[in-house]
Amino acid sequence: MYRPTVGDTSWFTHDRFGLFIHWGIYALPARCEWIKQYEEIPDDEYQNYFDHFYPDLYDPTAWAQAARDAGMNYFVITTKHHDGFCLWDTKLTDYKVTNTPWGQDLIRPMVEAFREAGLKVGFYHSLIDWHHPDFVIDNTHSMRNHPDRAKLNEPRDQTRYIEYLHGQARELLTEFGQIDVMFYDFSYPSETPGAGKGRDDWNSEELLRLTRELQPNIIVNDRLDLLDVEGGWDYRTPEQVAVREGVKVDGEPVVWETCQTFSGAWGYHRDEETWKSVDQLVQMLIDTVSKGGNLLLNVGPTARGEFDDRAMDRLAGMGEWMKRHSRSIYGCGPAPAELQAPPDCRLTYNPETNRIYVHIFAWPFKQLHLDGFAGKVAYAQLLNDASELKMRETAVDNRWFDRNVAKTLTLELPVKQPRVTVPVVELFMQ
Ligand code: GLC
Secondary structure, eight states: OOOOOOSOOHHHHHHOEEEEEOOSGGGTTTBOTTHHHHTTOOHHHHHHHHHTOOOTTOOHHHHHHHHHHHTOOEEEEEEEOTTOOBSSOOSSOSOBGGGSTTOSOSHHHHHHHHHHTTOEEEEEEESOOSSOTTSOOOTTSTTTTOTTHHHHHTTOOHHHHHHHHHHHHHHHHHSSSOOOEEEEEOOBOOSSTTTSBOHHHHTHHHHHHHHHHHOTTOEEOSOSSOTTSTTSOSOBOOBSSOOOSOOEETTEEOOEEEEEOSSSOSSOBTTOOOOOOHHHHHHHHHHHHHTTEEEEEEEOOOTTSOOOHHHHHHHHHHHHHHHHHGGGTTTOBOOOTTSOOOTTEEEEEETTTTEEEEEESSOOSSEEEETTOTTTEEEEEETTTOOBOOEEEEETTOTTSOTTSOEEEEEEOOSSOOSSSSOEEEEEEO
16 A cells, blocks of 8 residues: 555644745735746845845734634744745854844744644745755746846856755754644756756755654655655645545545635735635635645735734634534544535544534525435534434435435424534534
């Protein structure tokens, strides 16, 4: 059997819901974390954002509280994104937060605050670096169209960049206590020499070995270009897509986490109008867990150091739902295959408690028919208020129709939908 995983993912598949944070000096232009690359901004111009970075409202305790209240159990922070700006006091470059007007490390207080609030700690670290002088300019670089690209590349030495990258990983994995997740981002190998970067450009195997050596309990994502290597990743990371089925490798379900944004960009984007609603986000979380995955939901804090009002509104809305329904999320995964979800519903299952959760996305009239459930349920209730739901076993569509069809379990629902974003029925299985 295919066994890619080395790290222990049991806490991860239990916890199910985490917070991604993309923060850096790209919060100042406020139009996506890729801005330097999209707009091909030269270093001297991008320096403006470094020179004006001053997040005076930064309050990591408030961030951790917002995540906790939303029902999140872990977080992943960008220690460095593709623009190369470092959020901690690294000894290996001057291109770091402690040299901006703010002058203080951002990572240490964040790690402490989130840990204190009971969340596990993850680091996102960019393999790509559009600032480092040794990073060889390729087709993904902010200077890819520079007329002197070849000449600029002459003195660049990717081997020295690899040393820098591994040195920074060593700092991150030794100076902040236990790190639970490492999210490296990302490889993009190409057939054309010099066009992309893959495992050899990061020395991925060594980087992964170092990561596991320094943090034996860590779990690592799948973007080091080691998909075919035994132990080359612990979980898969489908990004900004609607995952149709659980992720499988060679036909076997594997551990996965989908990362998603509120509005499209990962870094703070002031003018984006494509914010998902609380309803959509709650449904996304449920849908993900029903297919066996985790949801890592992203906030891009502002340059003053806040989660803006739109982000707070979404987090609060999810928290409102999670307060009464986290039982259908934590410790849950897909239902056994013989149990079918009714139309517009998603099932999750907690094998420890032997309970099935029916999440109803569109409230039906009076009755919910559960095929494959007859004879298997001992008790049913609405999860939000623990009010009993009467059950009966009949042939589908009840007594006026064909009596020879298989028996189904029918739940009697109130005509009015309970006043929650997504109502959930809790079934105590026999
Ligand atoms: C992508 C993007 C990036 C984002 C990441 C999140 O690889 O390059 O901006 O950080 O995905 O998964």
